[in-house]
Amino acid sequence: MPHILIVEDETIIRSALRRLLERNQYEVSEAGSVQEAQERFSIPGFDLIVSDLRLPGAPGIELIKLAQGTPVLIMTSYASLRSAVDSMKMGAVDYIAKPFDHDEMLQAVARILRDHQQAQNAPSTPSTLPRGSADKAPENGNGEIGIIGSCAAMQEMYSKIRKVAPTDSNVLIQGESGTGKELVARALHNLSRRAKAPLISVNCAAIPETLIESELFGHEKGAFTGASAGRAGLVEAADGGTLFLDEIGELPLEAQARLLRVLQEGEIRRVGSVQSQKVDVRLIAATHRDLKSLAKVGQFREDLYYRLHVIALKLPPLRERGSDVLEIARAFLARQCQRQGRNDLSFAADAEQAIRHYSWPGNVRELENAIERAVILCEGKSISAELLGIDIELDDLEDDFAGLPAQQAGNGHEPSEPTEDLSLEDYFQHFVLEHQDHMTETELARKLGISRKCLWERRQRLGIPRRKSSGATAD
Incomplete structure (x- = not known):
């Protein structure tokens, strides 16, 4: 059983995170500061350390040196996101922004533990893809790509991912909300020569328009009110790695112009600076909107659209993926059963039929939420269609x-x-x-x-x- 150390000074957050991890079969120890962790534990003896960035006394990044190779996952508020990115440059394996949901944390923990175990077992890790790794996929299309599903549309998607990942070409991922665009972006990064460098994910719709340029490109001291010191932006933090811009259709036009310069010239200029600096960034963008139509009406730069549209990957909605929906549903059921301590649950025949026939307008995200609700509410051993809480008419059976x-x-x-x-x-x-x-x-x-x-x-x-x-x- 993996042993995880939580270092967090907020008692409520620390206790909630401990309960979450223990419910998912992890052994957990905790401390309120770096000093307490040093006094109570042998830090290198853990399998993973999850630490807040800002702690009383020494900051969380001090644990990177004390861990002596044990992976460190940094937790941070969005306001401190750039500091977390800096911590990755110092050796943190990843960061997660608060507030995070349970699945986000569990996925990060599982991925880090898996990658660390693989790195320990492998005598050496090549910097490029092993020869032949793109030639054959597992039957379900998962494996190194990490996406569930084996329908024809997804098999074609896996093939494109393997062809595109080793290149440095810009990629535009299109698809409805909830189809898993970030999973595709992560697969492209993990299968690229940049896999050891940071993957910086930015949701363009989540950052206020007044802050987006500063967040992406950084700023100099005095560039605007409150800029008491110069700061690097997220594009600069992704130098050598991959920048994933989710919902890029929400990016303001002025920020689009700056991004175009990054793509054309390979350089950025911080807000308030007159000097440019070179960056080596591979850009992956995603959107659920029709950027070409937005470009025609002046809401998206046409030149940026064509720069992004070098390689376009279109994710099919769940309703077009045939039997994949049941495969995904069963995977979610197994995950939720483990989280809730219910190992005896299965889908009733009417539930499986409802899952197959429902259109799932919210796609994979809606399916996962429906199954989580059903597992919580189920009192017997079989999940009925009624527990899924979906509105469906089954006429063609x-x-x-x-x-x-x-x-x-x-x-x-x-x-x-x-x-x-x-x-x-x-x-x-x-x-x-x-x-x-x-x-x-x-x-x-x-x-x-x-x-x-x-x-x-x-x-x-x-x-x-x-x-x-x-x-x-x-x-």
């Missing part, structure tokens, strides 16, 4: 009924006549009439692999009235 043996749909009662030659609609009618006297509507729907709403709609269409008898309990 041929694929789900086809090939379903009568004995699987029944409840231990043999049908009074053969069903092998029945049509789909005949089979539905036959099954409902055969079993509705001793089964509730919920049981009927579950055995047929459909929702109660769909059962009612099919009753209406086929003219099968709902009967209540003493043998069936109303529900």
